[in-house]
Amino acid sequence: MEMKINITTTLIAIVYNVINLLIWQHILTMPNATSMIYIIIFPCYWIITIIIVTIITLKKKARWLQKSYRLSTFVALFFCTPVFFLVIRSVKNPTSYLASSGYITKGEYTIKYESWNYTTGGLQVVKYWKADKSNCEECDSSFFKRDSTWVYFKGKDTLRVDVYKNDKLISEKK
Numbered sequence: 001m002e003m004k005i006n007i008t009t010t011l012i013a014i015v016y017n018v019i020n021l022l023i024w025q026h027i028l029t030m031p032n033a034t035s036m037i038y039i040i041i042f043p044c045y046w047i048i049t050i051i052i053v054t055i056i057t058l059k060k061k062a063r064w065l066q067k068s069y070r071l072s073t074f075v076a077l078f079f080c081t082p083v084f085f086l087v088i089r090s091v092k093n094p095t096s097y098l099a100s101s102g103y104i105t106k107g108e109y110t111i112k113y114e115s116w117n118y119t120t121g122g123l124q125v126v127k128y129w130k131a132d133k134s135n136c137e138e139c140d141s142s143f144f145k146r147d148s149t150w151v152y153f154k155g156k157d158t159l160r161v162d163v164y165k166n167d168k169l170i171s172e173k174k
Helices: 007-028 038-059 067-078 082-092
Strands: 096-106 109-118 123-131 148-154 157-165 168-173
Touching: 007 038, 007 067, 007 082, 038 067
Parallel strands: none
Antiparallel strands: 096 109, 109 123, 123 148, 148 157, 157 168
């Protein structure tokens, strides 16, 4: 028996993943605090899609679950779940976390630093900010301006080196 491709579920999966990609690209252009709304939007989008696809599949089960369509239907339905998107995203952009942070007061100013690591291990970046005030550990973040050299890593390779002075990017090397 020849295997047939379920065109409808394949198109649904393609549209679903294109929308996922577009939403993700939009998030990357947003400030961190603003993009937090997508913590709600993404799961809602995934749940609604799974419900709709399940209902459509149950209505069309007589044809879609025939032996000749079954494999292509299940493969396409798998691509209508967030699993594929999340796996691709995690491989392409491993997540990172704040490993350490602190403050150093030197004379009339305070330096704030953050060290970010990938969840897979390894350093992602160390960032530095400078406030023109001593003992500024409790100061609002607006007091701090980007300062010094920020080196971004991926594994043992250097991705980029940014040099900041008084919150302005002086140079960027990739």
